[in-house]
Amino acid sequence: MSKEYERAALLVVDVQEDFCPPNGSLAIPEGRDIIPVINELLALPFALKIATKDHHPPGHISFASSHPGKHPFVSYTTIVNPANPNEKYETRLWPDHCIIGTPGNELLPELDLSKVDKVVVKGCDPRVEMYSAFRSPLRDPPLKEAISELADLLRENNITRVFVVGLAGDYCVKYTAIDSEEEGWKTDVVEEGIRCVNADDWENIKAELRAKGAGVVSLESVKQGFTA
Numbered sequence: 001m002s003k004e005y006e007r008a009a010l011l012v013v014d015v016q017e018d019f020c021p022p023n024g025s026l027a028i029p030e031g032r033d034i035i036p037v038i039n040e041l042l043a044l045p046f047a048l049k050i051a052t053k054d055h056h057p058p059g060h061i062s063f064a065s066s067h068p069g070k071h072p073f074v075s076y077t078t079i080v081n082p083a084n085p086n087e088k089y090e091t092r093l094w095p096d097h098c099i100i101g102t103p104g105n106e107l108l109p110e111l112d113l114s115k116v117d118k119v120v121v122k123g124c125d126p127r128v129e130m131y132s133a134f135r136s137p138l139r140d141p142p143l144k145e146a147i148s149e150l151a152d153l154l155r156e157n158n159i160t161r162v163f164v165v166g167l168a169g170d171y172c173v174k175y176t177a178i179d180s181e182e183e184g185w186k187t188d189v190v191e192e193g194i195r196c197v198n199a200d201d202w203e204n205i206k207a208e209l210r211a212k213g214a215g216v217v218s219l220e221s222v223k224q225g226f227t228a
Ligand code: VGL
Pocket: 014, 054, 062, 094, 131, 167, 168, 169, 170, 171, 172, 173
């Protein structure tokens, strides 16, 4: 096994019932089809295997239902940094999803969870959207309540490389991979292990990821990295 892979982590992002057919409130087409790929990756000797969960309280700001007259998928809202009213960002609104304590919040039972070292939750602060499993887009100053334990876990385990799979490729996987690369881990998305809300956007997102320094690789190349 190459030295690089000995210090690699696998991040399985938001593979939850609400993001998958048949019953998910925000079901991503073919969301369940990535399970065999993820289970193959979970069987490899990554130094650390983490599953993340989108973990929203009822009334979360990203739910269209929290904004009278607004509609999921088409409407947007503006989020303001509670610590700095000048820092704002626009974010898309969604159906209610992954509410804490509901069946839609559960990780898919077909995942080989016995191989997962740790589950990290995110999106728990009702005031902000949090696609990235590391932190919210509020940076000036960062909103403390919306920083997960993920970066600390990677540092404590001396991780140098990160591989990302999960849902959705165009939202949480994308922003998690960009933050991971930005925080200093060499980061790759494993292409067979993602599906997107809007599959047509994936080619552009790959270009965006690569422009930010993150890679997009195949399952086969990751398997080879562990044997080479
Ligand atoms: C996600 C939309 C809303 C994701 C989370 O996990 O990609 N997408 N919340």
